[in-house]
Amino acid sequence: MSIIAVAGRVGRDAEVRATPNGKYITNFTIAETIYSNGEKKSQWFQCKMFGERGEKLAQYIKKGGAVTVYGTLEVRQYTDKQGMERTAVEIAVNDVVLQGNATDNQSSPQQRQHSAPVAPVDDDFDDIPL
Numbered sequence: 679m680s681i682i683a684v685a686g687r688v689g690r691d692a693e694v695r696a697t698p699n700g701k702y703i704t705n706f707t708i709a710e711t712i713y714s715n716g717e718k719k720s721q722w723f724q725c726k727m728f729g730e731r732g733e734k735l736a737q738y739i740k741k742g743g744a745v746t747v748y749g750t751l752e753v754r755q756y757t758d759k760q761g762m763e764r765t766a767v768e769i770a771v772n773d774v775v776l777q778g779n780a781t782d783n784q785s786s787p788q789q790r791q792h793s794a795p796v797a798p799v800d801d802d803f804d805d806i807p808l
Contacts, residue, residue, distance in 0.1 A: 682769060684723050685746040685777075686710035692739035694732070704732030706739050708747060724768040725749070735774060744777035 689707035696702055704727040709720045725747055727735065739745065749771040758764050 679750060681748060682751055683746060683748050684708055684710055684769065686723070686744070688739055688741055688743045688745055689722065691741050692732075692736035694736045702729055702733040703727070704736050704739075706736075708745065723747075724766065725771050726768055727771045727774070732771070735776075738776050739774070746775040746777065747771045748773040 686708040689709050692704050692706040694702055694704045706725050708723045708725055710723065712719050712721055726732075747769060749769045752768050752770050754766050754768075756764055756766060
């Protein structure tokens with residue numbers, strides 16, 4: 679399984695919808711700023727969270743807010759309204775770090791929401807053969 683981490687600004691307020699069987703899906707976008715050949719560009723990511731956790735976090739995922747998301751990439755094929763075949767790439771979000779918003783003047787610590795405990799990283803690479 680591939681894991682992706684993206685840090686950026688929320689492009690629009692999170693939207694929550696319920697499926698016919700009562701499951702919640704929370705959708706939002708993130709813009710990551712990248713620099714290429716001295717030019718500033720934005721790269722957009724569609725994000726989705728499943729379940730009650732996403733529904734509860736939606737009130738904090740607002741346009742302009744800084745977030746970091748961790749999840750997996752999902753690629754799906756669909757046919758648009760004009761009958762054209764399209765490909766959508768989305769991040770199925772497993773973890774969110776809320777880092778404040780564009781108008782937040784308070785210096786508060788990061789609010790971290792985890793779906794599972796994070797194991798410590800062992801940075802000792804001395805035993806890797808070269």
